[in-house]
Amino acid sequence: xxxxxxxxxxxxxxxxxxxxxxxxxxxxxxxxxxxxxxxxxxxxxxxxxxxxxxxxxxxxxxxxxxxxxxxxxxxxxxxxxxxxxxxxxxxxxxxxxxxxxxxxxxxxxxxxxxx
Amino acid sequence: xxxxxxxxxxxxxxxxxxxxxxxxxxxxxxxxxxxxxxxxxxxxxxxxxxxxxxxxxxxxxxxxxxxxxxxxxxxxxxxxxxxxxxxxxxxxxxxxxxxxxxxxxxxxxxxxx
Numbered sequence: 001x002x003x004x005x006x007x008x009x010x011x012x013x014x015x016x017x018x019x020x021x022x023x024x025x026x027x028x029x030x031x032x033x034x035x036x037x038x039x040x041x042x043x044x045x046x047x048x049x050x051x052x053x054x055x056x057x058x059x060x061x062x063x064x065x066x067x068x069x070x071x072x073x074x075x076x077x078x079x080x081x082x083x084x085x086x087x088x089x090x091x092x093x094x095x096x097x098x099x100x101x102x103x104x105x106x107x108x109x110x111x112x113x114x115x
Numbered sequence: 116x117x118x119x120x121x122x123x124x125x126x127x128x129x130x131x132x133x134x135x136x137x138x139x140x141x142x143x144x145x146x147x148x149x150x151x152x153x154x155x156x157x158x159x160x161x162x163x164x165x166x167x168x169x170x171x172x173x174x175x176x177x178x179x180x181x182x183x184x185x186x187x188x189x190x191x192x193x194x195x196x197x198x199x200x201x202x203x204x205x206x207x208x209x210x211x212x213x214x215x216x217x218x219x220x221x222x223x224x225x226x227x228x
Contacts (some may be wrong), residue, residue, distance in 0.1 A: 100210040106160035
């Protein structure tokens with residue numbers, strides 16, 4: 001897995017904890033994404049960063065806070081989560097084409113369980 | 116808003132046989148892109164095949180091919196000579212210049228001996 005990596009792969013946290021998910025892409029892309037994948041639901045786009053600027057926030061609760069310090073790294077800071085936030089969190093990266101033609105490359109995901 | 120529908124939650128195919136996964140989408144746009152992604156049990160989602168809506172020719176990638184029917188808004192995936200390694204969740208997705216990448220709910224494909 002050298003394209004898009006994510007750490008940790010598994011995370012268990014209490015509702016009062018603060019944790020961070022990390023994503024790193026080694027593909028030279030200029031756009032990065034956070035998705036939430038829940039069972040039997042389509043992937044939900046959470047955030048999009050293009051050229052290190054946040055360009056999309058799909059009504060995500062403020063307990064999720066993204067950070068993109070450079071074009072290769074993306075973080076998702078978590079605090080005071082709810083049990084319904086338990087899911088697989090996927091990171092992806094791509095070139096920004098503006099046409100929709102770009103292919104997104106996904107990481108393996110972080111399986112998050114909120115107790 | 117654009118929606119993507121995969122009506123088959125689960126499918127099963129015998130090794131070496133052919134299986135077709137269905138996908139329909141709803142859009143008023145004329146220029147867009149369609150994708151099939153595969154997510155094996157290890158969870159890393161990978162692109163299987165993509166189709167540009169302006170191209171009439173169906174995309175093909177080795178054992179994977181699509182049947183793209185633009186008027187019917189249908190985009191099915193055919194897997195020929197199925198292999199055990201094809202077992203995975205398959206997601207159909209839609210993207211245009213105006214919309215984010217929108218996924219269906221997925222089809223779980225089992226491959227049996």
